[in-house]
Amino acid sequence: MAIERLDDVRMDEIHLTTPVPERGLRALTLGDVVYLSGALYTAREGVYRQVVDKGLPLPPGLADLSNVSFHCSPAASVRPDGSYAVEAVTATASFRFGRSMAAWLERSGAKVIVGKAGLTERAYREWFVPQGAVYLTTVGYGLGATYGRSIRRVLGVHWLEELGIAQALWVLEVDRMGPFLVEGDAEGRSLFALANREINARLAEVYKSLPPPALGRFGEVIVRTDDVV
Amino acid sequence: MGPIPAKVIEETARELTARAAIDIPPDYREGILRARERETGRLSRFVLTEMLANWDAATADRRPMCADTGLPRYYVKLGNEAAVEGGLAALERALRQATAEATAAIPLRPNRVHPLTREDPNTNVGIHAPEITYSVEPAAAWIDVTTVHKGGLFGSDWRMLFPGDGIPGIKRFFVDTLVEGGKRGLACQPAIVGVGIGGAKDTCMRLGKEAACLRLVGSRNPDPGAAALEAELTALGNQIGIGAMGFAGTAMVVATHVELAHTHTGGMPVGIHQFCLSSRRATARIHLDGRVEFRADPAWFTDYYRRPGIE
Secondary structure (H helix, E strand, C coil): CCCCCHHHCCCCEEEEECCCCHHHHHCCCCCCEEEEEEEEEECCHHHHHHHHHCCCCCCCCHHHHCCEEECECCEEEECCCCCEEEEECCECEHHHHHHHHHHHHHHHCCCEEEEECCCCHHHHHHHHHHHCCEEEEECCCCCHHHHHHCEEEEEEEECHHHHCCCCCEEEEEEEEEEEEEEEECCCCCEHHHHHHHHHHHHHHHHHCCCCCCCCHHHCCCCCHHHCCC | CCCECHHHHHHHHHHHHHHHHHCCCHHHHHHHHHHHHHCCCHHHHHHHHHHHHHHHHHHHHCCCCCCCCCEEEEEEEEECCCCECCHHHHHHHHHHHHHHHHHHHCCCCCCCCCCCCCCCCCCCCECCECCEEEEEECCCCEEEEEEEEECCCCCCEEEEECHHHHHHHHHHHHHHHHHHHHHHHCCCCCEEEEEEEECCHHHHHHHHHHHHHHCCCCCCCCCHHHHHHHHHHHHHHHHCCECHHHCECCCCEEEEEEEEECCCCCCEEEEEEEECCCCCEEEEEEECCCCEEEECCCCCCCCCCCCCCCC
8 A cells, every 4th residue: 555644654663684685674664663683874964974975984894794874872881801882772863964865875784774753755865765765763862771782792993993982883783773763764754744734834824823933033934844953 | 067078979970860861750650641641643653652661671680771772961059058078079070980880880872072073982071071061949958960861862942032012922932933843854853942031042941941840741931821831831832743753643742831031121032942752850868967868859940040030
């Protein structure tokens, strides 16, 4: 059944193992509840700077190990004996990486991006679909302990010296990490776009009893459905 | 009795930092349970159910509930009869030391970087970090230390409204801010929304943040006008049609807390802050005899703190 409204979402539970094969990605439907096992790696501003801006390759062997990259960095520390404590994982807002996304997908070979708040349908169509990539959103944006529990071990940390704990590339071995929701599917559709269409349809009613924005005279948008989020 | 040894403050602050990162405050948990009961959106309900399970996992494992462990900061209420060994400089050093040690031990994510070089000392301590805000309580022989770890980059804003905009103007700005941060769940809602009205532009921002982070869900401002506005804004926020994480729903706001400050006769600055689903705070009262009492209520907005007159 085609998904036209949020109520059409089936929320099927799907378990994937990394590297996720192409047929696994194509089978994902908007709103499916996904759990990941295997290896995945974190990448945010610092890592994008290394790979996209400076053109450095991913650490050797990483692309073969996993095609899942996570817009996040963990709550972590380096213990006095040199081992790593990684206790909680949650995502950071993905639209910050929008301008680097096409180059990132091409250079990293990542096919699954896990993050917060997704990108636009246009971004999925133009950058994700040609690379065969999908986007999964974390849930609640605060399931740090739930996701953290599924970490089996830290397989490696790269660029720790240059980037610091919060920006380094962490390679994690995970067991049934989730739930994540399919936000951008293989056809380039977005779950949040679906949600926003439903929200926007009601906004005029919400604003009916309210005056125009107080500072509209200073250039605020008047029509809230025009927000570029 | 007393003064309070700085070492006691340091140990207490370390414990507070762990509690704030790991344990959801009970009043907020109650608020989320009530939000889930009234939530009609299927995806939003799913989010709230998972959030509740996440808090259980955090408490059971003693691991942070969210990996963005926010920017640790402190609110210190100084009893007028209390004193610290080594004075306020020793208290500040204790809070900074505790922050750095707790960052490695819990661990917190070292979020604090130099704003230009982006260099990370990996301690959450730096220039003007952690922030420490003070207020005074008369006739009290204790020091209350509250830590708040507010994360997130979205959902806070301020406007210089004018007297003619009135309460309808405040409502409009409130809804605008919630819509802006609510889509795609950028504000990590449902949230406690703090609204600071009046003062100067920095005052309204400070009060809005304190209203979001330091009042209990279920509390009301003693000013009847402010209390009425709190109820109206909460209802308005939940009528927008946005639920948890930006899915369609009815649970955008867990509570709205309004705080007021006398302001310029020509202006009405308004600051709005949203304290996210991982609302992190913890409070302890340290008595002059060194006894430490962990408390659910920061008791920050006292009658004295809100006093309108000279005394």
